[in-house]
Amino acid sequence: MESISSEFQQRFSTFGPGSLIVLKTDINCPEKVAIGRNVLIQENSWFTVVHPGQGEPPAISIGDGCSCSRNLIITAANSVILEENVIVGPDVYIADTDHQYRQVGIPIRDQWITSSSQQVRIGAGSELGAHCVIVGNVTIGRGCRVTPNSVITRDLPDFCIAAGNPARVVDAYDPEAGIWKLPEEGRR
Numbered sequence: 001m002e003s004i005s006s007e008f009q010q011r012f013s014t015f016g017p018g019s020l021i022v023l024k025t026d027i028n029c030p031e032k033v034a035i036g037r038n039v040l041i042q043e044n045s046w047f048t049v050v051h052p053g054q055g056e057p058p059a060i061s062i063g064d065g066c067s068c069s070r071n072l073i074i075t076a077a078n079s080v081i082l083e084e085n086v087i088v089g090p091d092v093y094i095a096d097t098d099h100q101y102r103q104v105g106i107p108i109r110d111q112w113i114t115s116s117s118q119q120v121r122i123g124a125g126s127e128l129g130a131h132c133v134i135v136g137n138v139t140i141g142r143g144c145r146v147t148p149n150s151v152i153t154r155d156l157p158d159f160c161i162a163a164g165n166p167a168r169v170v171d172a173y174d175p176e177a178g179i180w181k182l183p184e185e186g187r188r
Contacts, residue, residue, distance in 0.1 A: 001020065001022050001023075002022065003020045003023060004021045004022075004025070009021075011030040011031055012030045012033050012034065012035055013030075013032060013033060014035065014036075014058070015035045016035055016036045016037035016064065017037055017038075018037055018038040019035050019037060019038060019040070020041070021035070021045075022040075022042050022043040024044050025041060025042075025044065025045045025046070026045075027046075027047045028047065028048045028049060029048070029049040029059070032049040032059040032060065032076075033047055033049070033058055033059070033060045033062075034058035034061040034062065035062050036061075036062055036063045036064035036065070036066065036084065037064045037065070038064060038065050039062050039064070039066045039068075040067045040068065041062070041068045042069050042072070042090075044071045045068060045070065045071060045073070045074075046072075046074075047060050047073075047074045047076075048075050048076070049077075050075060050077040050113060051078075051116055059077075059079055060074055060076045060079075060080050060081075061079075061080070061081045061082065063081075063082055063083045063084035063085070063086065063124070066082050066084070066085065066086045066087075067086075067087050067088070068082075068088040068092075069088055069089050069091075069092075069130075070091075071090050071091045071092075072088055072090075072091075072092050072094075073092070073093045073094070073095075074094045075094070075095040075097070076095075076096055076120075077096055077097040077116040078096050078097070078115075078116055078117055078118055078119055079118075079119040080095075080096050080119070080120045081119070081120070081121045081122065082122045083121070083122060083123055083124040083126075083142070084124045084125075085124055085125050086123075086124070086125070086126050086128070087128070088128045089127075089128055089129045089131070089132065089148065090131075091131045092128050092130070092131065093134070093135075094120055094133075094134045095134070096115075096119055096120045096136070096137070097113040097114050097115050098114045098135055098136065099112070099113060099114065100113065100114055115137070118136060118137035119139075120136075120137075120138050120139075121139045122134070122140045123139070123140055123141045123142035123144060124142045126140055126141070126142065126145070126146070127144070127146065128140075128146045129145070129146055129149070130149070132146050132148065132149070132150050132151070132152065133150075133151045134146075134151075134152040135151075135153060136154075138152055138154065139156070140155070140156045140162075141155075141157045141158035141159065141160065142158045142159065144156050144159065144160050145160075145162070146161075146162050146163075147161065147162065147163040147164075147170075149165070150162055150163050150164055150167040151164075151166050152166075152167045153166050153167075154166070157169070158173075159172065160173070170182070
């Protein structure tokens with residue numbers, strides 16, 4: 001696999017040893033992107049920082065040991081963080097903001113974004129299945145599994161499985177009992 005050049009790697013906020021970003025990946029404002037150690041980012045991924053002049057770097061942070069499949073899109077107006085050892089399936093979209101749309105008669109692209117102060121955080125050891133969408137001010141806990149085609153618009157607790165559009169918790173680990181069990185709201 002051909003990867004980005006060492007010259008381009010030096011433009012990142014940090015670029016950890018053993019990391020590989022496959023060619024045909026578009027990363028705008030690499031100085032606002034931090035890549036941990038032993039990270040893999042497959043081809044045709046796109047990382048963009050909406051407000052490159054705002055805040056302290058990095059706006060996008062990919063933790064040690066993350067593995068990101070092809071066609072990952074990350075858009076950060078403020079902060080998108082993947083903690084260590086997150087697995088990202090193909091065709092996943094992650095954004096900490098969205099477009100305004102309420103001004104009828106003005107094209108949505110001209111209405112700018114909803115917020116530049118939100119954050120997406122994906123907890124350590126989690127997995128995002130293929131075609132997932134994570135949008136807004138969202139925290140996904142540690143050790144979570146988001147099933148393919150799910151849309152996450154609200155926080156998920158540690159050690160749960162979420163599915164659907166909008167996603168809901170369909171299974172969760174009870175640390176007191178030491179077992180996985182369906183949460184009360186899922187029993188309806």
